[in-house]
Amino acid sequence: MRHLRLLIVSGLAISFLASTSYAAGNVTGTISAKKKKYLPNTIVYLDEVKGEFTPPKEPVVMDQKQMQFHPHVLPVLFGTTVDFLNSDEVAHNVFSPDETAGKVNLGTWAQGETRSYKFDKPCEKTCEAVMLCNVHPEMEAYVVVMQNPYYTMADDSGYFVIADVPAGEYTLKIWNPKKSADDQTITIVDGKDTEVTFKLKRKK
Ligand SMILES: [Cu+2]
Incomplete structure (x- = not known):
């Protein structure tokens, strides 16, 4: 019995130390x-x-609404999946000429639909990807890939x-x-x- 109590006490001591040794x-x-x-x-x-x-399990959303990307700038942790949503009545496209987004072209899709891209390419010269719509040349956004949270x-x-x-x-x-x-x-x-x-x- 005494042995057991000692074990519990030392367990508490360890968790106490762990919670206070995180200096931030x-x-x-x-x-x-x-x-x-x-x-x-x-x-x-x-x-x-x-x-x-670890990147978030849930995707992060970038919307296309009223002929603009929302948000205009989206920082994501390396490995995060971004869902590109179209909330407009017109069809939009999403593509990027940048290596950070694997020079992806996700195609063109209708209102309410989503297409996804996982940002897991190592940064070369830059960690940003400009995201464009080939239907509307004035549309532009940036996904910026972060090494840490x-x-x-x-x-x-x-x-x-x-x-x-x-x-x-x-x-x-x-x-x-x-x-x-x-x-x-x-x-x-x-x-x-x-x-x-x-x-x-x-x-x-
Ligand atoms: Cu568009």
Whole structure:
């Protein structure tokens, strides 16, 4: 009996240690731009994080509605399946000239239908895929493939939070359809917020 009680106590001690030894902090910050119209659609992400990350089981949806892709910019974890939905009365097509999307052409389909593509091609020069519709040349969106789940979309005023980042040193980057910004080296300390500011500038 005494032996059993000891086992239970040590089990508790182990789970207690496990729950408190996970050292993590948040990254918070703001992005600024000379012209505020460039702020929306900005992804903030950690460049390289060690580990294996499992993509979500459920697909993520990119809609085609009122002759536009929604959202305009979609960050996904490597290996995620995207369901391309057509919500319009007219037929739409989805294709991409980029290797990140395997230069896919999903064909053309009617309202209410969905076709899927799994983003599991390793990034070469770039991790983005421009998604286009060959019926409507003005339609355009971006799927941006992320190596790790520590990314977020900044809000339209440029504010962002990436929560629960494991303690350590990282490079923080942004992705924006039209602009770039200098990378930031950050150190995440357990239980603390690390504040970062980015300034959008011309893409090279
Ligand atoms: Cu279209």
